Amino acid sequence: MVEMxxxxxxxxxxxxxxxxxxxxxxxxANLPIYDELVDANFRHVLVRHEQxxxxxxxxxxxxxxxxxxxxxxxxxxxxxxxxGIATAHADSIPMVAITGQVPVAMIGKDAFQETDIIGISxxxxxxxxxxxxxxxxxxxxxxxxxxxxxxxxxxxxxxxPKDVQQEKAEIEFPELIKVRGYKPAFDPDLSQIEKAIDLIxxxxxxxxxxxxxxxxxxxxxxxxxxxxILMCPVVTTFKGKGGFPENHPLAMGPIGMxxxxxxNKIIIEADCIIAIGARFSDRSVGRFDEFGKGMSIIHLDVxxxxxxxxxxxxxxxxxxxxxxxxxxxxxxxxxGIRKDPDNSWLKRRKELIEYYTSTIKxxxxxxxxxxxxxxxxxxxxxxxxxxxxxxxCQMWASLHFDVITPGTFFSSTGLGTMGxxxxxxxxxxxxxxxxxxxxxxxxxxxxxTENSLAVSVLEKLPVIVFLLNNYMLGMVAQWQRTFYNRRxxxxxxxxxxxxxxxxxSYGAQGIRVQSMNDLDKAIxxxxxxxxxxxxxxxxxxxxxxxxxxxxxxxLKDMIVGG
Amino acid sequence: xxxxxxxxxxxEQKTLPYRILSVIVxxxxxxxxxxxxLFRARNFNIESITVGTTEQHDISRMTIAIQSxxxxxxxxxxxxxxxxDIIEVRILNIENTxxxxxxxxxxxxxxxxxxxxxxxxxxxxxxxxxxxxxxSMMVEITGTPDKIDAFKSIVDxxxxxxxxxxxxxxxxxxx
Numbered sequence: 250m251v252e253m254x255x256x257x258x259x260x261x262x263x264x265x266x267x268x269x270x271x272x273x274x275x276x277x278a279n280l281p282i283y284d285e286l287v288d289a290n291f292r293h294v295l296v297r298h299e300q301x302x303x304x305x306x307x308x309x310x311x312x313x314x315x316x317x318x319x320x321x322x323x324x325x326x327x328x329x330x331x332x333g334i335a336t337a338h339a340d341s342i343p344m345v346a347i348t349g350q351v352p353v354a355m356i357g358k359d360a361f362q363e364t365d366i367i368g369i370s371x372x373x374x375x376x377x378x379x380x381x382x383x384x385x386x387x388x389x390x391x392x393x394x395x396x397x398x399x400x401x402x403x404x405x406x407x408x409x410p411k412d413v414q415q416e417k418a419e420i421e422f423p424e425l426i427k428v429r430g431y432k433p434a435f436d437p438d439l440s441q442i443e444k445a446i447d448l449i450x451x452x453x454x455x456x457x458x459x460x461x462x463x464x465x466x467x468x469x470x471x472x473x474x475x476x477x478i479l480m481c482p483v484v485t486t487f488k489g490k491g492g493f494p495e496n497h498p499l500a501m502g503p504i505g506m507x508x509x510x511x512x513n514k515i516i517i518e519a520d521c522i523i524a525i526g527a528r529f530s531d532r533s534v535g536r537f538d539e540f541g542k543g544m545s546i547i548h549l550d551v552x553x554x555x556x557x558x559x560x561x562x563x564x565x566x567x568x569x570x571x572x573x574x575x576x577x578x579x580x581x582x583x584x585g586i587r588k589d590p591d592n593s594w595l596k597r598r599k600e601l602i603e604y605y606t607s608t609i610k611x612x613x614x615x616x617x618x619x620x621x622x623x624x625x626x627x628x629x630x631x632x633x634x635x636x637x638x639x640x641x642c643q644m645w646a647s648l649h650f651d652v653i654t655p656g657t658f659f660s661s662t663g664l665g666t667m668g669x670x671x672x673x674x675x676x677x678x679x680x681x682x683x684x685x686x687x688x689x690x691x692x693x694x695x696x697x698t699e700n701s702l703a704v705s706v707l708e709k710l711p712v713i714v715f716l717l718n719n720y721m722l723g724m725v726a727q728w729q730r731t732f733y734n735r736r737x738x739x740x741x742x743x744x745x746x747x748x749x750x751x752x753x754s755y756g757a758q759g760i761r762v763q764s765m766n767d768l769d770k771a772i773x774x775x776x777x778x779x780x781x782x783x784x785x786x787x788x789x790x791x792x793x794x795x796x797x798x799x800x801x802x803x804l805k806d807m808i809v810g811g
Numbered sequence: 812x813x814x815x816x817x818x819x820x821x822x823e824q825k826t827l828p829y830r831i832l833s834v835i836v837x838x839x840x841x842x843x844x845x846x847x848x849l850f851r852a853r854n855f856n857i858e859s860i861t862v863g864t865t866e867q868h869d870i871s872r873m874t875i876a877i878q879s880x881x882x883x884x885x886x887x888x889x890x891x892x893x894x895x896d897i898i899e900v901r902i903l904n905i906e907n908t909x910x911x912x913x914x915x916x917x918x919x920x921x922x923x924x925x926x927x928x929x930x931x932x933x934x935x936x937x938x939x940x941x942x943x944x945x946x947s948m949m950v951e952i953t954g955t956p957d958k959i960d961a962f963k964s965i966v967d968x969x970x971x972x973x974x975x976x977x978x979x980x981x982x983x984x985x986x
Binding site: 367368371372375376396428429430431552553554556557558561 | 836837841844845848852882885886889890892893894895896897898
């Protein structure tokens, strides 16, 4: 036992968890924590808005595959974090968000900068703590990291009243903790795995649908092994994009509202869907009632509550998907099963890819989203990390940017948070400083968190903002064009701001391109630059994202476009 | 039109089977909020909820009555089990469960005939007269929700002034 104040106990607890970086912004109610941060053995990155702190912690967590940490003050500081916390929650990302709170005696008195952040954060956190005594802090922090990282990950909030931060106490750091009502570990049930294998073996046209769970559990090799044993097509959800190398001879890319046409087509022709760490979201499957009709469905997931939530399934295997996949692969191998790569189902795969490659035409202009993203892929080392903003840019990235190294792509897929990509890319850069990090952005989203340019420049975390700029809220404009008879409302950005000048004003690099040749040079310049680079790429505002499955429709009603 | 629709929805819900969940939770602040917020956020309906301490001081029991189909119930139980503060969730088998509710019913009783009749019905239902006022009587009745409903409909003719119901408490029979 050592005597120290609560804030010091917090910092020591974070150090014990191996935290090497926190993203935050100080304020009245977390000043004792900031005072202790002066002597902390980890790095603090000062953000310009708390939302960005949460997104940075999120991007860091996705790449480092451990919890990211963000810090904010009480009241508005805490509420500013909420969008970032909700984003992490929707995508099951481990995060510990630490907020200051007014002193215990002031709670409930509507004090200055008081907000009930425990109540506000409830629907978008896995759990929330509010230690009322300094001695509780080490145990709370240990529990927070355990809960956020184990099972199905999700953000945990720790709200610490200011007097608790300042209180001096004899502090003990527990080695072991127990959370009575929390049992995250499930060993896959072998009898369920047997049933799954029976169904797979009966199938003539099995298909693997890999979701975000594959990426969260790092089950890349296991997934690839299963696919190569079954010799079947592999589609992903959008969140699962890059869980399987997209240049692999079995890969078909993401399904869904803006999925690859061949992926949407082939999954409705399958007779057995093996869904791995996927939650059958409406964006991926369209209509719940139509999806998978007449097929057998096998569902592997770490979260028992996902089984049957959106879709009834034939066999469920609950457990960490990496360990479930490993067991399935082992059992198939023991049985000596290895399907013929020269099968008619894979021929169908090839046929569909060829058909849609020749059918779906790009616009004839020199610069289109598709051409620029193909160029980006060509010039980027395969280990580069790519994230996106939200909207057309995100869907173009999904369609036209192939992820080669598994686990190097992420996006706000669940909540669809505009402004996510840029700060998240800075967090990713902090997690892996030695690889290039690119944010495939649109101007609308980039506007929302562009002040993170200051963080990127000052903290020497250079990333490339690949700005597909149509000076439009492009996805909304596309919907207004398609469903509202071109009655545009609230979508035009009126050529404001000048992104080159904006970048330069922060000490970053801004490059405007006029041709594919310019783009080639700009990407190369960005890759060798030690400051953030904003590449301003003019995109025609009428350019649409296709294919498209309209909301409320099934995948079979996909509009291929033109 | 919209009120008509919502009424039909209520009628349809009534045809769904009654289920009772026995939920063992950590006895600490905020747990009830987390449970009820889950019901709200996931669009589940609570018929009644009771909370009280158990034989262990750090543990409480919630008895939650719902009306839902088996798929919704299954999903609800799984979502409840995900809550960190929840230790155990059981769906009680109604045939093998003792469940009781308590109601206090205050009704108009101005004339001697009404008072006699109410006392008579209370005896039949093994209810207790708790309070007699100048113009009213208050009755305490314990039993299954059906029994309370039945008593309520009988005394309705006298004019019910106020009702307070506790919701269901339940325990499985045997060990």
